Amino acid sequence: MDNWLPTLVTATPSEGYDLAVKLARIAVKKTQPDADERERMRPDYAGDADALIAVSQVVATNFATIAAANDYWRAGA
Amino acid sequence: MDNWLPTLVTATPSEGYDLAVKLARIAVKKTQPDADERERMRPDYAGDADALIAVSQVVATNFATIAAANDYWRAGA
Amino acid sequence: MDNWLPTLVTATPSEGYDLAVKLARIAVKKTQPDADERERMRPDYAGDADALIAVSQVVATNFATIAAANDYWRAGA
Amino acid sequence: MDNWLPTLVTATPSEGYDLAVKLARIAVKKTQPDADERERMRPDYAGDADALIAVSQVVATNFATIAAANDYWRAGA
Amino acid sequence: MDNWLPTLVTATPSEGYDLAVKLARIAVKKTQPDADERERMRPDYAGDADALIAVSQVVATNFATIAAANDYWRAGA
Amino acid sequence: MDNWLPTLVTATPSEGYDLAVKLARIAVKKTQPDADERERMRPDYAGDADALIAVSQVVATNFATIAAANDYWRAGA
Numbered sequence: 001m002d003n004w005l006p007t008l009v010t011a012t013p014s015e016g017y018d019l020a021v022k023l024a025r026i027a028v029k030k031t032q033p034d035a036d037e038r039e040r041m042r043p044d045y046a047g048d049a050d051a052l053i054a055v056s057q058v059v060a061t062n063f064a065t066i067a068a069a070n071d072y073w074r075a076g077a
Numbered sequence: 078m079d080n081w082l083p084t085l086v087t088a089t090p091s092e093g094y095d096l097a098v099k100l101a102r103i104a105v106k107k108t109q110p111d112a113d114e115r116e117r118m119r120p121d122y123a124g125d126a127d128a129l130i131a132v133s134q135v136v137a138t139n140f141a142t143i144a145a146a147n148d149y150w151r152a153g154a
Numbered sequence: 155m156d157n158w159l160p161t162l163v164t165a166t167p168s169e170g171y172d173l174a175v176k177l178a179r180i181a182v183k184k185t186q187p188d189a190d191e192r193e194r195m196r197p198d199y200a201g202d203a204d205a206l207i208a209v210s211q212v213v214a215t216n217f218a219t220i221a222a223a224n225d226y227w228r229a230g231a
Numbered sequence: 232m233d234n235w236l237p238t239l240v241t242a243t244p245s246e247g248y249d250l251a252v253k254l255a256r257i258a259v260k261k262t263q264p265d266a267d268e269r270e271r272m273r274p275d276y277a278g279d280a281d282a283l284i285a286v287s288q289v290v291a292t293n294f295a296t297i298a299a300a301n302d303y304w305r306a307g308a
Numbered sequence: 309m310d311n312w313l314p315t316l317v318t319a320t321p322s323e324g325y326d327l328a329v330k331l332a333r334i335a336v337k338k339t340q341p342d343a344d345e346r347e348r349m350r351p352d353y354a355g356d357a358d359a360l361i362a363v364s365q366v367v368a369t370n371f372a373t374i375a376a377a378n379d380y381w382r383a384g385a
Numbered sequence: 386m387d388n389w390l391p392t393l394v395t396a397t398p399s400e401g402y403d404l405a406v407k408l409a410r411i412a413v414k415k416t417q418p419d420a421d422e423r424e425r426m427r428p429d430y431a432g433d434a435d436a437l438i439a440v441s442q443v444v445a446t447n448f449a450t451i452a453a454a455n456d457y458w459r460a461g462a
Contacts, residue, residue: 005397006399008398008452008458013083014082021108023448027441030444031430037432041432041433045108046109048434049118049125050122050128052118053122054131054442056101057131057138058441059104060100060135060139061445062448063100063139064449065452067145068145068453068457069457072145073085090160090161090162094177122185123185125195127198127205129182129195132182132185133181134208134215136184137177137215144222144223149222150223166234167238167239168237171236175262199262203279204275204281206262206272207276207282207285207286209258209259210258214289214292214296215292217296243311245312245313278349279352281353283335283340284336284353284363284366286335286339287366288366291370291373295369295372299373304315305317305377321391321392322389322390322391325390329415354417355426358429358430358435358436358439360416362439363416364409365439367412367415368412368446368450369446371450372446372450375454376453380454381392
């Protein structure tokens, strides 16, 4: 995981959103490095409305950063 | 879902707000791809005040990004 | 609800704050379109300190957007 | 409560912070207009660590807006 | 507590972070002015992982404001 | 912990993200200085999906600050 995030620049907003999802997951991995443990917890959030909304909140915060980094893709895709 | 978000630009603040709602839902879909599962959870949040407030928080965060991307629609609709 | 939000510009910070409250409510309406259901839930949040604080958080986030859109009403009311 | 917020400009950061606290309370008043009800709930949050932290979060969000409005009081008090 | 916050400017990011922690505590003090009550609640959050994460969230929000006020200390310490 | 944060500037987004994680932990340390207590709580959040999502939210907020401080690493790594 040395340089897993070389840039915040993406070609399109869609790709920027995917990167926001990825960033949200990285923080979880860094706090709980055990992949089996994370897999065990998957049903805890994938089947829980409150947890899914909370995930969406994290993604929204990351997307704000990535969108700013890309100057909101105003120059066009 | 390849290029589902070609641009953050919308004609009006109302359309920008709708896009913010859409973004909030996309993160949920990407975390819980099973449509039946999501449908099953609908009453969990649609009938729960706390969950609805949390949804509103996610939308507010996304709307901030979209509003900035549109320079707050200052140029007029 | 076609163009319910024609502009983010308001004459005063007070009106901007009212708009922030309105935005917070719109996300709830779009997620739970049934007015009777929403009315049924009113005591759940209007009488619950945690829910009221959460509402205040959503309003604060929306107010940040609206304040920026109005350049913080620096030009005077 | 017509024009209760004529400006976001304050003389000092301290006053700006007080205004942030005020803003946090206004959203609560607008959602629960009954003063007796609000007074009844006071022990629910004033004696609860989680609620106090949540209040602090709302104040932090409002303070960010007010600080930006005052250009972070860089010009000096 | 008249002018307890004369400026948001600090010499280093470390000091800025300390100020962010202080801001987070002030909101709590203003909502619960009784020092004994606050002391009584200390174990409720100092020994609770969820509360500590919530505190960290408030500090992060305040730090964003202070960092912007200091132009991210780009000019060097 | 005198000058533990000399700068917000990092060479790459990856390092900036690591710094965001570090900032999230510092607030916890400052609120709960007892290392044994913090270690005791580790399973409370490392094995709890909701807590991990909340950690990810704090990291996202800190990353936004650090990304802005680095002008989003637009100049290249």
